[in-house]
Amino acid sequence: MMRKKVYAAVIGGGAAGLMCALRAAERHPDKDIVILEKADRVGKKLLVTGNGRCNLSHVGANAKSYHGDGCEDLINILFEKYSPDAVIAYFNRLGLMTYSDNEGRVYPISRQASSVLDVLRMRLKGCGAEELCGVEIREIRKVKGGYEIRTDSGIISAERLVIAVGGKVDYAGRESGAGIVKTLSLSTVKCTPSLSPIKVDSEITRSLKGIRATAEVRLIHGVEIVKAERGEVQFTENALSGICIFNLSRFANQNTGCEIGISLLPDLSREEIREELQRRIELNQDGNLSDIFVGLFHKSIGNALMKSAGIKPSTACSDISDKELNALADTIADWRFKAVPRHDFQNAQVSAGGIKLSEIDARTFETKKHRGLYIIGEALDVDGDCGGYNLQFAFASGMCAGDSL
Numbered sequence: 356m357m358r359k360k361v362y363a364a365v366i367g368g369g370a371a372g373l374m375c376a377l378r379a380a381e382r383h384p385d386k387d388i389v390i391l392e393k394a395d396r397v398g399k400k401l402l403v404t405g406n407g408r409c410n411l412s413h414v415g416a417n418a419k420s421y422h423g424d425g426c427e428d429l430i431n432i433l434f435e436k437y438s439p440d441a442v443i444a445y446f447n448r449l450g451l452m453t454y455s456d457n458e459g460r461v462y463p464i465s466r467q468a469s470s471v472l473d474v475l476r477m478r479l480k481g482c483g484a485e486e487l488c489g490v491e492i493r494e495i496r497k498v499k500g501g502y503e504i505r506t507d508s509g510i511i512s513a514e515r516l517v518i519a520v521g522g523k524v525d526y527a528g529r530e531s532g533a534g535i536v537k538t539l540s541l542s543t544v545k546c547t548p549s550l551s552p553i554k555v556d557s558e559i560t561r562s563l564k565g566i567r568a569t570a571e572v573r574l575i576h577g578v579e580i581v582k583a584e585r586g587e588v589q590f591t592e593n594a595l596s597g598i599c600i601f602n603l604s605r606f607a608n609q610n611t612g613c614e615i616g617i618s619l620l621p622d623l624s625r626e627e628i629r630e631e632l633q634r635r636i637e638l639n640q641d642g643n644l645s646d647i648f649v650g651l652f653h654k655s656i657g658n659a660l661m662k663s664a665g666i667k668p669s670t671a672c673s674d675i676s677d678k679e680l681n682a683l684a685d686t687i688a689d690w691r692f693k694a695v696p697r698h699d700f701q702n703a704q705v706s707a708g709g710i711k712l713s714e715i716d717a718r719t720f721e722t723k724k725h726r727g728l729y730i731i732g733e734a735l736d737v738d739g740d741c742g743g744y745n746l747q748f749a750f751a752s753g754m755c756a757g758d759s760l
């Protein structure tokens with residue numbers, strides 16, 4: 356049975372944990388730092404981020420891009436020192452060359468997520484930090500002078516302990532049991548899936564499976580437009596997907612009675628859409644209504660729009676009534692889908708919820724209840740929008756705690 360005494364143990368070898376261990380190892384070259392990872396290797400999730408390219412930060416990240424109770428103050432304090440610029444500059448110092456796309460999303464110039472993991476691991480190795488993988492944590496005990504971590508392969512005593520176990524989503528998009536935090540009696544906010552496709556109660560999406568359209572999407576609750584985004588919508592069997600949809604999913608998964616309104620021609624008013632349809636009908640006087648969408652939308656989208664508006668695609672252009680024309684213009688301007696809140700974490704990129712921010716000191720990420728215990732990354736009740744914000748938070752909180760250890 357292994358018995359180990361270290362200065363600091365970091366539980367979880369993901370983005371936040373690796374960064375934290377590295378900063379601590381740079382600060383204390385003479386002290387033992389160990390990363391305890393339950394998977395067979397560290398950083399597995401990092402490798403699948405950004406479709407394998409790792410969108411590691413966002414140049415414009417600020418408190419507005421994050422959600423969670425009390426997160427505005429936390430992010431403002433954190434980003435004073437660990438801003439996107441500071442995180443990117445640190446990665447550049449480690450040897451990672453980066454670029455930002457025209458939306459401000461930051462990637463490695465290699466366009467490979469493995470580059471991000473490699474520079475972290477290379478420097479960790481250089482600093483002498485140790486990775487212990489395949490470790491099952493059985494119990495964490497607070498003892499005099501620190502913490503005792505009981506694992507399936509032995510006991511590790513640490514003066515400082517960092518919890519960096521992430522949220523409820525693992526590297527394969529499965530629900531992972533972050534039950535470890537239960538043993539520390541810290542208060543938590545229930546986790547719900549975020550940055551996920553939005554399930555919809557509609558037959559229409561089935562016929563559109565695999566099709567994409569550029570649009571403005573709005574999340575509507577009652578009469579209120581909660582959030583609007585522009586981008587590419589992807590239709591799946593029973594859901595809407597795409598980055599713009601992901602950014603609406605947090606609220607849609609937490610509240611019943613939401614609707615998604617898709618505006619397929621967001622730069623035209625409803626009246627202008629009607630006029631454009633009228634013009635196309637006149638051009639196709641001898642044809643069917645389905646012909647008027649040629650050069651405008653995917654054929655299947657045209658058919659689905661007519662179905663939603665209650666019009667048969669075989670209707671002759673010369674036969675369309677005013678009522679039908681209005682219904683079609685309304686559908687193109689505001690195509691409604693009833694959202695169904697989802698509770699599973701499959702296909703969600705992050706989980707909203709986690710350990711309450713009131714448990715930690717925003718300047719160090721040390722818990723107020725247990726001295727020498729730190730919580731970082733997605734394990735906390737902070738989740739960001741899609742676009743590099745979540746990794747920015749994971750890295751920044753890891754840097755902050757690592758520098759405070």
Ligand SMILES: Cc1cc2nc3c(=O)[nH]c(=O)nc-3n(C[C@H](O)[C@H](O)[C@H](O)COP(=O)(O)OP(=O)(O)OC[C@H]3O[C@@H](n4cnc5c(N)ncnc54)[C@H](O)[C@@H]3O)c2cc1C
Nearest residue numbers: 367369370371393404405410520521732733743745746749
């Ligand atoms: C498919 C996908 C793509 C994504 N793409 C992006 C992107 O491009 N940009 C972006 O900003 N965000 C992205 N995210 C979100 C981002 O990956 C996470 O927010 C971020 O990884 C959180 O970092 P973390 O270190 O807190 O947690 P994680 O990266 O989840 O790391 C936690 C680590 O702890 C380990 N662990 C958990 N429990 C235990 C335990 N009991 N004992 C020991 N180890 C444990 C896990 O195995 C894991 O290695 C994506 C997420 C997914 C799922």
